[in-house]
Amino acid sequence: MPGELSPENRIRIEVDRALCIGSGDCVDTAPEVFELDAEDKARVIDPDGAPTDVVIEAAGNCPVTAIFVYDESGDLYP
Numbered sequence: 001m002p003g004e005l006s007p008e009n010r011i012r013i014e015v016d017r018a019l020c021i022g023s024g025d026c027v028d029t030a031p032e033v034f035e036l037d038a039e040d041k042a043r044v045i046d047p048d049g050a051p052t053d054v055v056i057e058a059a060g061n062c063p064v065t066a067i068f069v070y071d072e073s074g075d076l077y078p
């Protein structure tokens with residue numbers, strides 16, 4: 001099971017901080033969902049901050065595939 005899902009999109013988003021290079025593409029695509037923290041690593045601020053397709057787009061824009069999205073049936077991205 002994918003763990004706790006967000007109330008609206010019914011997804012869970014994880015950022016692999018070891019992979020993240022702080023490019024900010026995810027923040028550019030979905031600024032209500034992701035932000036860069038003090039270490040220039042992306043973190044999730046609100047998994048429901050944009051429609052799921054925009055979250056997927058943001059994950060797809062990550063140059064190092066550090067964003068993982070899950071829904072009730074398992075892996076949504078990648």
Ligand code: SF4
Pocket residue numbers: 015019020021022023024025026027041042061062063064065066067
């Ligand atoms: S797009 Fe990927 S590498 Fe860039 S800040 Fe977001 S998670 Fe990190």
